[in-house]
Amino acid sequence: MTAERYVFPHKHLLGIQPLSPRDITALLDQALAFEEVCERPAIKIVPALRKKLVVNLFFENSTRTRNSFEIAEKRLSAEIINFDADTSSLNKGETLIDTAMNLQAMHPDLIVMRHSAPGAHTLLSRHMQASIVNAGDGAHEHPTQALLDAYTLRKRFGRLEGLNVAIVGDIRNSRVVRSNLWLLTRMGAKVTLVGPPTLVPQDFKATWPSIDICHDFDAVIPSQDAIMMLRAQFERGTGAYIPGQGEYSRFFQLNPARMRQAKPDVAVLHPGPINRGLEITSDVADGPNSLILDQVTNGVPVRMAVLYLLSNPHGEQVP
Amino acid sequence: MPVAPGPCPMDPGQMEATLRRLATDLVDRVKPDEEIVLLGIRSRGLPLAERLATFLRANTGAPIPVGTLDITLYRDDLTEMVGSPIVRPTEIPFTLKDRTVVLVDDVLYTGRTVRAALDALLDHGRPRRVMLLVMADRSGRELPIQADLAGLRVEVPPGHRVSVRIKEIDGEDGITVEAC
Numbered sequence: 333m334t335a336e337r338y339v340f341p342h343k344h345l346l347g348i349q350p351l352s353p354r355d356i357t358a359l360l361d362q363a364l365a366f367e368e369v370c371e372r373p374a375i376k377i378v379p380a381l382r383k384k385l386v387v388n389l390f391f392e393n394s395t396r397t398r399n400s401f402e403i404a405e406k407r408l409s410a411e412i413i414n415f416d417a418d419t420s421s422l423n424k425g426e427t428l429i430d431t432a433m434n435l436q437a438m439h440p441d442l443i444v445m446r447h448s449a450p451g452a453h454t455l456l457s458r459h460m461q462a463s464i465v466n467a468g469d470g471a472h473e474h475p476t477q478a479l480l481d482a483y484t485l486r487k488r489f490g491r492l493e494g495l496n497v498a499i500v501g502d503i504r505n506s507r508v509v510r511s512n513l514w515l516l517t518r519m520g521a522k523v524t525l526v527g528p529p530t531l532v533p534q535d536f537k538a539t540w541p542s543i544d545i546c547h548d549f550d551a552v553i554p555s556q557d558a559i560m561m562l563r564a565q566f567e568r569g570t571g572a573y574i575p576g577q578g579e580y581s582r583f584f585q586l587n588p589a590r591m592r593q594a595k596p597d598v599a600v601l602h603p604g605p606i607n608r609g610l611e612i613t614s615d616v617a618d619g620p621n622s623l624i625l626d627q628v629t630n631g632v633p634v635r636m637a638v639l640y641l642l643s644n645p646h647g648e649q650v651p
Numbered sequence: 652m653p654v655a656p657g658p659c660p661m662d663p664g665q666m667e668a669t670l671r672r673l674a675t676d677l678v679d680r681v682k683p684d685e686e687i688v689l690l691g692i693r694s695r696g697l698p699l700a701e702r703l704a705t706f707l708r709a710n711t712g713a714p715i716p717v718g719t720l721d722i723t724l725y726r727d728d729l730t731e732m733v734g735s736p737i738v739r740p741t742e743i744p745f746t747l748k749d750r751t752v753v754l755v756d757d758v759l760y761t762g763r764t765v766r767a768a769l770d771a772l773l774d775h776g777r778p779r780r781v782m783l784l785v786m787a788d789r790s791g792r793e794l795p796i797q798a799d800l801a802g803l804r805v806e807v808p809p810g811h812r813v814s815v816r817i818k819e820i821d822g823e824d825g826i827t828v829e830a831c
Contacts, residue, residue: 337734337736337737338737339733339734339735340734340735358737361737361739362737362738364739364740365721365738365739365740365741366738367740368740368741368742369724369741372774372775373746373775373776374774374775374776375774375775377774378724378725378774379724379725379729379770380724380729381730382730383730384730640724640735640738641735642735643730643735644729644730644732644733644734644735645733645734
């Protein structure tokens with residue numbers, strides 16, 4: 333039994349791209365065991381990360397992701413340090429590497445980091461003994477979001493292979509979509525990207541040849557098992573690519589009229605925070621097809637699975 | 652009872668008879684007002700618990716709840732392991748409060764698995780009492796833990812492996828003792 337036991341082969345979770353289908357399945361299966369922990373009537377804590385030190389290093393604001401990670405860490409009995417970038421020496425001109433070396437001197441076991449620069453995590457991983465978990469890097473990857481989306485879809489449909497999934501909205505500025513594309517295509521789902529031509533980069537087909545790109549949301553809806561709406565990030569420059577919010581809503585908003593064209597059991601997802609009345613209406617976001625709050629709930633066991641599988645290093649690890 | 656290393660201290664027929672006997676012994680050991688639940692320790696404890704429940708039902712006429720514990724997250728050597736083992740869900744779809752919990756496992760050896768199982772189950776509630784039933788009770792304890800009921804008690808020297816084989820997992824029932 334011990335001889336053939338599967339061991340998660342990665343030291344870090346920098347993105348979904350380096351993961352094999354076996355690794356993804358292992359993470360999702362592991363999250364199942366932690367979902368049971370989160371739903372216990374009595375004590376929702378297990379001693380899996382006892383004596384391990386986890387540093388939450390957030391260079392960008394993210395209340396929701398950080399809270400989800402922190403709950404996951406507490407449920408695993410980890411020691412937690414929250415490193416607040418605003419009050420740190422970064423304001424005094426310390427570089428990322430200096431910050432990392434200072435953290436390393438305190439011997440953390442895991443570092444959960446969000447940073448606006450794509451690849452910041454890869455840089456950090458070369459200077460640290462700790463395992464690095466990417467909690468979002470610019471528009472590059474947000475692996476735990478893709479894992480919790482996949483977990484939510486697998487729980488709802490029992491599989492990922494063969495599912496038709498439309499990802500709709502600001503594809504260009506989204507890190508969620510890149511991680512989801514790696515994950516969903518690798519697990520055999522059929523992904524269609526939907527949005528205005530200015531927000532859907534055509535070169536995505538070069539990286540993920542199996543995907544479709546379509547600018548007509550209404551044409552795509554009837555065949556989809558799941559529709560994943562993205563946040564229109566006007567604060568991050570979405571507005572520069574489209575004529576206006578009214579126009580955007582007219583063509584790409586998920587509303588009751590469009591839901592009537594969808595399969596009756598279509599799953600509606602959104603990574604949050606939602607712009608009610610912009611990319612999705614309240615009656616759809618709060619309606620019977622919405623899995624938006626399930627995604628939030630599932631984020632905790634999925635992040636517990638990531639932290640747990642990275643917490644025991646072994647001999648021959650790949651990044 | 653000292654047992655020389657050999658291929659077959661117990662064959663499939665003896666296993667079945669032993670499980671039947673353990674079910675009867677268990678009923679004798681509990682008071683009429685006690686509500687029994689069985690918790691099988693993954694992986695071989697679960698099919699053993701399920702088969703015991705069938706015999707218990709034949710004895711008492713009442714269905715006995717069966718759950719399963721994965722004790723991996725409670726192991727005392729977890730943080731020293733090379734790579735994290737994949738944990739499967741614990742399934743206890745009933746309350747443990749005021750019940751008599753019978754932990755079921757294949758082999759009792761060092762006692763460390765049972766220690767972990769006690770911690771795990773107490774996180775799910777406060778039972779009236781906890782009993783331990785194992786198929787094979789072998790020498791080599793490292794913690795002050797003992798079985799209330801055992802199918803077979805064997806003295807084997809260190810460096811020997813006592814294996815319980817279960818038809819649901821291994822294709823055939825049986826107990827073997829081998830040098831390893």
